[in-house]
Amino acid sequence: MTDTAPPKTLWLGRWGFVLAATGSSVGLGNIWKFPYMTGEYGGGAFVLVYLLCIAAIGVPVMMAEIALGRRGRGSPVDAIRRVARESGRSGLWSAFGWMAMLCGFMVLSFYVVVAGWSVSYLWKAVTGGLQADSVDGMAAIFADNNANPWNLGFWSTLVTIATMAIVGKGVQAGIERSVRWMMPGLVVMLAIMIVYALFSGGFGAGFHFLFAFDPQKLTGPAVLAAMGHAFFTLSLASGAILTYGAYLPAQQSIGRTTLTVALCDTLVALMAGLAIFPVIFANGMDPASGPGLIFMSLPLAFAQMPFGGVVEVVFFLMLAVAALTSAISMIEATVAWLNQSHGIARRQAAWGVGIVLWLVSTLAMLSFNIGADWTLAGKTVFDWLDFLTSRLMMPLGGLGTALLAGFVLRREVVREELGLPGGAFALWQFVIRYVSPLAILVVFLDALGWLGA
Numbered sequence: 453m454t455d456t457a458p459p460k461t462l463w464l465g466r467w468g469f470v471l472a473a474t475g476s477s478v479g480l481g482n483i484w485k486f487p488y489m490t491g492e493y494g495g496g497a498f499v500l501v502y503l504l505c506i507a508a509i510g511v512p513v514m515m516a517e518i519a520l521g522r523r524g525r526g527s528p529v530d531a532i533r534r535v536a537r538e539s540g541r542s543g544l545w546s547a548f549g550w551m552a553m554l555c556g557f558m559v560l561s562f563y564v565v566v567a568g569w570s571v572s573y574l575w576k577a578v579t580g581g582l583q584a585d586s587v588d589g590m591a592a593i594f595a596d597n598n599a600n601p602w603n604l605g606f607w608s609t610l611v612t613i614a615t616m617a618i619v620g621k622g623v624q625a626g627i628e629r630s631v632r633w634m635m636p637g638l639v640v641m642l643a644i645m646i647v648y649a650l651f652s653g654g655f656g657a658g659f660h661f662l663f664a665f666d667p668q669k670l671t672g673p674a675v676l677a678a679m680g681h682a683f684f685t686l687s688l689a690s691g692a693i694l695t696y697g698a699y700l701p702a703q704q705s706i707g708r709t710t711l712t713v714a715l716c717d718t719l720v721a722l723m724a725g726l727a728i729f730p731v732i733f734a735n736g737m738d739p740a741s742g743p744g745l746i747f748m749s750l751p752l753a754f755a756q757m758p759f760g761g762v763v764e765v766v767f768f769l770m771l772a773v774a775a776l777t778s779a780i781s782m783i784e785a786t787v788a789w790l791n792q793s794h795g796i797a798r799r800q801a802a803w804g805v806g807i808v809l810w811l812v813s814t815l816a817m818l819s820f821n822i823g824a825d826w827t828l829a830g831k832t833v834f835d836w837l838d839f840l841t842s843r844l845m846m847p848l849g850g851l852g853t854a855l856l857a858g859f860v861l862r863r864e865v866v867r868e869e870l871g872l873p874g875g876a877f878a879l880w881q882f883v884i885r886y887v888s889p890l891a892i893l894v895v896f897l898d899a900l901g902w903l904g905a
């Protein structure tokens with residue numbers, strides 16, 4: 453087995469890693485997926501469980517992943533093998549690295565379709581193609597955009613090419629620069645939309661939907677969905693954060709970094725919810741409208757607000773950039789692995805992976821037109837890619853990360869990597885050893901119905 457030298461590239465500036473990890477985590481998960489899942493699972497209860505999962509599982513697991521990446525200095529497979537061996541344990545733990553890379557690939561295969569929606573909406577916004585004055589009109593625009601596989605495939609292919617081109621060049625400089633204006637830009641856009649919502653009616657209903665806690669909605673599947681989404685939104689268990697952590701300079705604080713990223717991510721998700729649900733209620737739309745939710749609702753608000761045309765263009769531009777900085781991170785692990793362990797040049801690795809990715813993502817894209825009834829247990833290819841990753845692979849991968857960091861690695865090693873003050877380290881260790889793994893297991897088994905309903 454080849455053990456390769458650690459990569460020499462590190463993030464450029466002091467904020468390099470924070471920017472890149474924020475770029476990875478803030479994305480369609482926050483603005484597209486969080487609202488539509490909240491809508492589907494009935495609002496406040498889902499949101500509350502999601503927030504609890506971020507705090508009790510997401511943050512400690514993210515710290516563990518960054519520590520694993522930095523200690524192992526490599527792609528998930530190599531880094532995990534290296535740290536496990538260093539602690540005198542079996543290299544077989546690297547199976548979690550394989551699963552993470554596969555998971556990142558699978559997420560990207562359906563993510564490019566949604567990113568394609570975003571870019572096509574940017575194009576429509578620029579060319580005046582989003583003119584409709586009713587929910588039905590907007591739904592028709594969304595359906596039209598999906599109906600023709602050549603049209604939809606064009607946009608997802610464009611996103612695939614852009615992603616692979618950037619990853620092929622090496623990720624650092626471009627990401628650091630684009631996140632620096634994308635993040636504040638996105639927050640400003642959402643703030644504008646929230647202010648508009650405050651004056652346009654529907655704000656109270658939206659707020660209530662997001663934050664009113666109804667214990668009846670706490671079903672096993674809803675709780676698993678919320679936990680899975682906590683992993684998804686923080687880019688965990690998919691190779692992204694671990695691989696970025698491999699480029700983190702030794703002296704930077706993992707604890708502070710993680711908190712910054714998690715706070716930004718949560719802020720953007722909640723702001724997105726506050727911007728979107730008022731529009732939905734003000735226009736009498738069903739919050740459980742599924743993956744098209746933001747595309748069918750937001751343009752209505754833009755059509756009504758002053759300077760809406762400009763806001764709309766800027767918003768979809770920000771959304772596309774946010775999607776791209778996330779997309780890049782999903783495939784960085786695989787490309788880094790081909791590069792470091794197999795000596796394949798980055799560019800070739802990226803295009804090679806890109807071709808396979810394009811094939812799978814095309815199947816996902818067809819789920820919205822000619823492949824709409826290629827279903828298994830009622831789920832399309834698109835649905836399966838989403839379901840398998842966020843309900844199965846991410847929770848399992850998170851469990852693996854927690855066990856690795858909590859029990860496999862030697863205590864001194866983890867301690868040195870995290871560099872937390874004594875009390876904080878003890879708390880983190882308790883959570884990563886017992887709280888996170890047990891929570892993941894219970895939620896998982898409960899949703900499967902093994903613990904009885």
Ligand code: PHE
Pocket residue numbers: 476477478479480481482556559684685686687688690692778779781782
């Ligand atoms: N966190 C990203 C988002 O919220 C999605 C993502 C998942 C990115 C997995 C990387 C890895 O959009």
Ligand code: NA
Pocket residue numbers: 476477478479481482684685686687717
């Ligand atoms: Na996110």
